[in-house]
Amino acid sequence: MKWVATALGVLALGMSMTAAVGAGAPAALFRIYARTGLRLTDIVWTGRQFLYVENTSNRIAAAGPAGMPLAPFATLPRQVEETRCRLSPATHGFAAGALYCHAPDNTIYRIAAGGTQVAVFATLPSSARSRLVLCHC
Numbered sequence: 001m002k003w004v005a006t007a008l009g010v011l012a013l014g015m016s017m018t019a020a021v022g023a024g025a026p027a028a029l030f031r032i033y034a035r036t037g038l039r040l041t042d043i044v045w046t047g048r049q050f051l052y053v054e055n056t057s058n059r060i061a062a063a064g065p066a067g068m069p070l071a072p073f074a075t076l077p078r079q080v081e082e083t084r085c086r087l088s089p090a091t092h093g094f095a096a097g098a099l100y101c102h103a104p105d106n107t108i109y110r111i112a113a114g115g116t117q118v119a120v121f122a123t124l125p126s127s128a129r130s131r132l133v134l135c136h137c
Contacts, residue, residue: 034067041082051099058083074115079104
């Protein structure tokens with residue numbers, strides 16, 4: 001539900017910016033980019049496509065620069081709570097195009113470019129559900 005609070009905060013900021021600048025000044029405009037129909041927990045831009053991570057099901061869908069239509073990309077094990085993903089930095093031994101996803105059970109998965117292979121990259125040494133390590137919160 002953090003995304004709802006974030007979206008409302010961004011909307012409130014945009015509205016206050018519009019009111020503060022007055023008439024004639026540029027305003028921050030917002031629009032819906034893509035209606036995915038998914039309960040999103042994360043969105044990653046790879047430089048070529050969007051990857052949409054669906055909450056709880058942990059299915060990952062891909063879409064081109066237009067944001068739609070969706071195509072299956074990869075699936076992680078189903079888990080309640082949010083999974084966060086980040087694109088590989090393609091340095092220090094991390095493969096270019098790979099996606100790393102941190103699941104609520106403290107497992108980090110590596111998904112090969114193209115979504116063809118999903119493997120456990122690491123398991124963090126805590127049995128409790130943790131704050132997501134890949135979250136830019």
